Amino acid sequence: MSSESPGPAAAFASVAVGEFGDDLTPTGRRVTRRRQRTRERLMEAGFEVFAERGLSATIEEVCERAGYTRGAFYSNFRTTEELFFALYERLAAATLARAREAVSMARDAVGQAQSGGDVVEAAVEEFLSLAMSPDDRSWWLLSSEYALHAARDPEFAERLAVLRKRLQDELDHFIVSALAQAGLSATIQPEKLSRVLTALHMGALSQSFEDPDGPTYQELLRLALPFVIRGLTEPRSGGWHEPGQG
Amino acid sequence: MSSESPGPAAAFASVAVGEFGDDLTPTGRRVTRRRQRTRERLMEAGFEVFAERGLSATIEEVCERAGYTRGAFYSNFRTTEELFFALYERLAAATLARAREAVSMARDAVGQAQSGGDVVEAAVEEFLSLAMSPDDRSWWLLSSEYALHAARDPEFAERLAVLRKRLQDELDHFIVSALAQAGLSATIQPEKLSRVLTALHMGALSQSFEDPDGPTYQELLRLALPFVIRGLTEPRSGGWHEPGQG
DNA sequence: TGTATTAGATACGGCAATGTATCGAATGGC
DNA sequence: GCCATTCGATACATTGCCGTATCTAATACA
Incomplete structure (x- = not known):
C-alpha cells in the first residue's frame, strides 16, 4: 500500500527525456513492453492534440485520441505539461x-x-x-x-x-x-x-x-x-x- | 424583463473594435462615461493578465486585476476571447x-x-x-x-x-x-x-x-x-x- | 432633489476536468 | 499453466470556472 509515495508516475516521468537508460520502476525491476507501447501512443496523441488545441488540451482529450482512459495517462505522466515536455x-x-x-x-x-x-x-x-x-x-x-x-x-x-x-x-x-x-x-x-x-x-x-x-x-x-x-x-x-x- | 435576448453584453462587444461610433445600448440611448472607464480598465488588466498567463487566463483573474467582479466583465464582454480580440x-x-x-x-x-x-x-x-x-x-x-x-x-x-x-x-x-x-x-x-x-x-x-x-x-x-x-x-x-x- | 435607468456586485446552479482510490485484466517469469 | 506483479479501466469526491438571474448603488436628466 503506497503510504508515502507521490504516485508511481513521478518516477517514470523523465524516462522519455532520456534521464534513465530505461526499465526501472520504483519497487524494483520488471518493465514492460506494454508500458513503452502506451507511452508511445500517448505521446503520439499528445503531439496531435497539442498541435490542434494547445496546452489547454485536456488529459481526457489526449487519452481519447490515443485510445485509452485517464487511468493509463496517470500511470505514465503526472500532468499534461509533463507529457508536453517529454x-x-x-x-x-x-x-x-x-x-x-x-x-x-x-x-x-x-x-x-x-x-x-x-x-x-x-x-x-x-x-x-x-x-x-x-x-x-x-x-x-x-x-x-x-x-x-x-x-x-x-x-x-x-x-x-x-x-x-x-x-x-x-x-x-x-x-x-x-x-x-x-x-x-x-x-x-x-x-x-x-x-x-x-x-x-x-x-x-x-x-x-x-x-x-x-x-x-x-x-x-x-x-x-x-x-x-x-x-x-x-x-x-x-x-x-x-x-x-x- | 429580458425574454429573448442573449444577454446585453453582446451589443457592446464590438464597440472597442470601432464597429460602432459609440454610445448606443440595446434599449435606447444613455451611455455612459462610467462604462468607458471600466472597459478601459478591464482591457488594461486583460493586457497584463494575458501576457502573464495567456489566453487560458480566467475571467476572474482579469476582473481581480482590474478591481472589479465578474459582473462588470459580463456587462462589457461576452468571453475572455472577446476581450482578447478587442x-x-x-x-x-x-x-x-x-x-x-x-x-x-x-x-x-x-x-x-x-x-x-x-x-x-x-x-x-x-x-x-x-x-x-x-x-x-x-x-x-x-x-x-x-x-x-x-x-x-x-x-x-x-x-x-x-x-x-x-x-x-x-x-x-x-x-x-x-x-x-x-x-x-x-x-x-x-x-x-x-x-x-x-x-x-x-x-x-x-x-x-x-x-x-x-x-x-x-x-x-x-x-x-x-x-x-x-x-x-x-x-x-x-x-x-x-x-x-x- | 427626485426618479428612471444602467452599471456592477452578489448569489445561485451546473458542468467539465481533475486527482485518487480501487479493481479487473494483461503480462512475464517460473 | 500458474502466480506475482503491473498496467490500465472504473468509480468517486472535489474543485474551479462559467453563465445567469437577481439585487443594490451609481448616474443622467428633469
Missing part, C-alpha cells in the same frame, strides 16, 4: 531531420553549379525546392507553444533550456559543415551565424502561417537568405578568427 | 508607435552620415540603439498568442485578418517612406520587402526571448539587416517596376 525530443529530432534533408538537397545542387553559376543562389534555390512537409504547421504550432510556456513558467524554461541547448549545438555543428561542403566558411562566430539563420527561418515560417495570403515561406527566404549568407560567409579561405586572440 | 488594436498601435520612434532615430543618423560613411549601416545602427521597451516582452507574448489562437480558430482568424491587414498596410506605407527618406527604394514589391523585414524582426525577437543567453535582438539584426536592405534596395533611382506591365 515531447520536445520529437520536435528536436524532426527539426534536425528536416534540416539535414533540405541541406542534402542543396548539397547536390552545389556540386552541379560549382563550375558554372552562383553557388549560394543555387544552393538556396534547391534548399527551398523542398516542399514543406504537411507536419510543419504542427511543428510550428508546438514550437510557439513551447516558447510561450517557457516564457511564463521559469521552472519549465529551465528544464527546457537544457534540451534546447542540445539541439542548438547540433544545429550549429551541422550548419558549419554544410557551409563547408558548399565551399563557404562563416566570417562571424558560427553559432551566431546559426542563430541568424534560425531567426530568419522562424520569422519566415511564422509569417507564412500567420498570413496565408502573404508571401510563402519559400518566397521570403529566397528574398533574404542569399544576401545574408553572402554577407556573413566567405569563399572558404580560413573561416572565422577569434577576436582578441593573438 | 485588445488587438492596442497591439497594432504599439507596434506602429515603436516602429515610428525607431525610424525617426535612424532618420537623424542618416542625415549626418549622408556625406561620409555608409548610409545603411548608420541607419541600422541608430535604429538599434533604441533600447527595447520593457513592454516589448509582453507584446511579443501577446503576438504569439494571437497567432496561435488564430491558427486554431478559423472564425477568430478571419476577424483578425481584417485588423491585421490594416496594420500591415500602415507598416508597408511607412517602411516605403522611411526608405525613401534614407535615399533608398525597394527593388522588389515594397509589400514584400516589408514582409521580409517583418519576418526578420519577429524571428530575431522570438529568438532573443526564447534564448536569453543567446545573441540579443540588436545583435541579430545588426548582423543580418544591412545585407538584406542593401540586397533589396537601390540608391533611389526609380524604385520597383511592376513586372509584365508594358
Whole structure:
C-alpha cells in the first residue's frame, strides 16, 4: 500500500527525456513492453492534440485520441505539461531531420553549379525546392507553444533550456559543415551565424502561417537568405578568427 | 424583463473594435462615461493578465486585476476571447508607435552620415540603439498568442485578418517612406520587402526571448539587416517596376 | 432633489476536468 | 499453466470556472 509515495508516475516521468537508460520502476525491476507501447501512443496523441488545441488540451482529450482512459495517462505522466515536455525530443529530432534533408538537397545542387553559376543562389534555390512537409504547421504550432510556456513558467524554461541547448549545438555543428561542403566558411562566430539563420527561418515560417495570403515561406527566404549568407560567409579561405586572440 | 435576448453584453462587444461610433445600448440611448472607464480598465488588466498567463487566463483573474467582479466583465464582454480580440488594436498601435520612434532615430543618423560613411549601416545602427521597451516582452507574448489562437480558430482568424491587414498596410506605407527618406527604394514589391523585414524582426525577437543567453535582438539584426536592405534596395533611382506591365 | 435607468456586485446552479482510490485484466517469469 | 506483479479501466469526491438571474448603488436628466 503506497503510504508515502507521490504516485508511481513521478518516477517514470523523465524516462522519455532520456534521464534513465530505461526499465526501472520504483519497487524494483520488471518493465514492460506494454508500458513503452502506451507511452508511445500517448505521446503520439499528445503531439496531435497539442498541435490542434494547445496546452489547454485536456488529459481526457489526449487519452481519447490515443485510445485509452485517464487511468493509463496517470500511470505514465503526472500532468499534461509533463507529457508536453517529454515531447520536445520529437520536435528536436524532426527539426534536425528536416534540416539535414533540405541541406542534402542543396548539397547536390552545389556540386552541379560549382563550375558554372552562383553557388549560394543555387544552393538556396534547391534548399527551398523542398516542399514543406504537411507536419510543419504542427511543428510550428508546438514550437510557439513551447516558447510561450517557457516564457511564463521559469521552472519549465529551465528544464527546457537544457534540451534546447542540445539541439542548438547540433544545429550549429551541422550548419558549419554544410557551409563547408558548399565551399563557404562563416566570417562571424558560427553559432551566431546559426542563430541568424534560425531567426530568419522562424520569422519566415511564422509569417507564412500567420498570413496565408502573404508571401510563402519559400518566397521570403529566397528574398533574404542569399544576401545574408553572402554577407556573413566567405569563399572558404580560413573561416572565422577569434577576436582578441593573438 | 429580458425574454429573448442573449444577454446585453453582446451589443457592446464590438464597440472597442470601432464597429460602432459609440454610445448606443440595446434599449435606447444613455451611455455612459462610467462604462468607458471600466472597459478601459478591464482591457488594461486583460493586457497584463494575458501576457502573464495567456489566453487560458480566467475571467476572474482579469476582473481581480482590474478591481472589479465578474459582473462588470459580463456587462462589457461576452468571453475572455472577446476581450482578447478587442485588445488587438492596442497591439497594432504599439507596434506602429515603436516602429515610428525607431525610424525617426535612424532618420537623424542618416542625415549626418549622408556625406561620409555608409548610409545603411548608420541607419541600422541608430535604429538599434533604441533600447527595447520593457513592454516589448509582453507584446511579443501577446503576438504569439494571437497567432496561435488564430491558427486554431478559423472564425477568430478571419476577424483578425481584417485588423491585421490594416496594420500591415500602415507598416508597408511607412517602411516605403522611411526608405525613401534614407535615399533608398525597394527593388522588389515594397509589400514584400516589408514582409521580409517583418519576418526578420519577429524571428530575431522570438529568438532573443526564447534564448536569453543567446545573441540579443540588436545583435541579430545588426548582423543580418544591412545585407538584406542593401540586397533589396537601390540608391533611389526609380524604385520597383511592376513586372509584365508594358 | 427626485426618479428612471444602467452599471456592477452578489448569489445561485451546473458542468467539465481533475486527482485518487480501487479493481479487473494483461503480462512475464517460473 | 500458474502466480506475482503491473498496467490500465472504473468509480468517486472535489474543485474551479462559467453563465445567469437577481439585487443594490451609481448616474443622467428633469
